[in-house]
Amino acid sequence: MLPVDGWSCLVTGAGGFLGQRIIRLLLEEEKQLEEIRVLDKVFNPQFLLEFSELKHKTKVTVMKGDILDEQLLHKACQGITAVIHTACIIDTGLHLRRETIMNVNVKGTQLLLEACISVGVPIFLYTSSLEVAGPNSYVKPVLNGHEGDLLENTWNNTYPYSKMLAEKAVLAIDGQLLRNGATIHTCSLRPVYIYGEGSILLQHEIIRALNNDKTIKRNREGAMANQAYVGNVAWAHVLALRALRDSEKAQRVGGQFYYICDDTPPHSYSDFNYELSKEWGFKLGSKIGIPFTLLYWSAFLLEIISLMLHPIFIYEPPFNRHLLTLTNSVFTLSDKKARKELGYEPRFSWLEAKQKTSQWIGTLLAQNREYLKAKAP
Template identity: 50%
Template sequence: MSLAGMRCLVTGAGGFLGQRIVCQLLEEEESLAEVRGLDKAVSSEALQNFGKVKTKTLLTIMQGDIRNEAFLHKAVQGVSLVIHAASIIDTVGLVDKQMLWDVNVRGTQLLLETCLRNDVPYFIYTSSIEVTGPNNRGDPIYDGNEDTVYQITEGFHYGNSKKEAEKFVLGMDNQPLKDGNSFVTCALRPMYIYGEGSPFFLNHLDESILNNRVFLRISRKEALVNPVYVGNVAWAHIQVAKAMRDPTKVKQIRGHFYYISDDTPHLSYSDLNYELTKELGFGIEAKQAMPLMMLYCYAFLLEIVSFLLQPFVRFVPTVTCHLLTMLNTPFSFSYRKAQRDFGYMPRYKWEEAKQHTSQWVAKITPLRTASLKTHTV
């Protein structure tokens, strides 16, 4: 099946992943009628990236708040497919819990309700590996799947907000539409996403530049995860969207979630940073700055300080116990179910993904270096 002639709305279109989804939709050989990119703000860089794509598909940029019902009603008019990639991502507690809930959960609910009222038939939700874990004990998973039983830990606000939003999305599947058909929903849970434009990688890159182009070891070598290239995550969204329109595949997709990974080697987060940059002359520390247990004690101390200062000033620790657990727990999942149910296969091989990312790093490193020198003088 193809997406030819469809109107598609992509939320979070100005973000790291959202941009790639929009570009791949515009690149489709059989043109869509329209791609609407929705975000609270879309950077000039994102607009330039969209402008580079040769396409016959109409691109409409819509800037507004996902919590605004009137705006959402306008955004979904005439749309057949919604890809909901908008989200506040917060791994260290920078964002107020209520804000996370308002955007990630309530915003998703409003969008779902608006789609139902306007007979939008297909809805894909970009979930997160963090709805699964790791839990606070750091229980590992090696090559897990959608049936893997795992005892999660409540209390991590970002993961909880994504889990609750995903629950609403999957629970809305098969709701009746006015035209006699029924609503079709599914969710994709990508592993840690890397690639050109990654905001998380930029933080590590800056740290390495200040450390004489040597990456800090924030995760131990044994903490193997299976990161996924941003182009392949975007491609999974396109593939499942096509399968939703296929009568032979839609029954096994609807109401389900899927883990999305690719053939990127299983590495720790720190070793991934090194693999992507070693040909550019970057190095990596052989071991963590202090034993992991001492790092936990340090993080716990910072959390206590944050709690004590709460009545007077908002202090957000740079490292938390949860973050340390996430970075140091083996946690990997297979994409076999996505391959079986909707034919997902990575569009980019590891070497190609690595090359694209390294070229981007080579381009931005001089700019980051100059900027850091200016701010440290």
């Protein structure tokens, strides 16, 4: 059973796309939650205004600062019951921000874990990524992969590598005895590609298509991946947190990772973006003219050139093998374990999620109205 007395929660990456949704759900659903501390380097002013105007019992404490600030982390964790760690840098490149990404994603996680152990925080929930699992090959399909398959990303690209190291550090401390006599329980969620209103990645794709006469660049024929709506991924975090707060469930959930999907039908990334935006006049580009194998090995040559030039200056190739594999593979995952052990069920149907996201895309177009007028015949 969950404790009925008050508790508190720290959310890192709180100003981000997912972090904001998690906070809203915690405020809506967790009646015994006395305080949420929201930590991030940058906050949208509208986000802060929204919470300052809300009338609710839960105290919201805004903490602006860097995930590498050890003093700030100890202050943020003091007296906290649970931590949800979503803060990270997402990047599909090779070298450009490698040191920064490793510092934020790996060192930042380690420092936060040390702070939790030092002040006695008993619950730590980590937001990982499907890229910890793969895909590793565009010629070997993975359909409905699950946690028991022990899939592991073999790329040395900074983002998946950093998320893998951070997740291992989080899961490794599950069951450790804290100084205050409590035991820390940890688990990790691996969401698939997250979409919805406010998605920076989706916004970039829409703007890119606008610059190409509303044409979405097509992926390789037959490619397929999972996508999940941000509201459902946020809900999975709330449920995982509840499981970790339950002393009996924490014994089963602790040290585990879970894939998080929803009822969104798997698409290629290009087909998915088209499905969300077609009512606004977007279209799919023509099929890839260059044989994909040639494209893949061209990326390999660019990576070699980048490596050779690295001692002199940083050359970031326009594409790389990991990015090509990620967006052109058959790689789908199953969330059966999360449904069984966390009680996870999506709160939003595919139809609802599609409608909400498509409406948001419409607002993006309205913001670019002058641009569209200039492009009109």
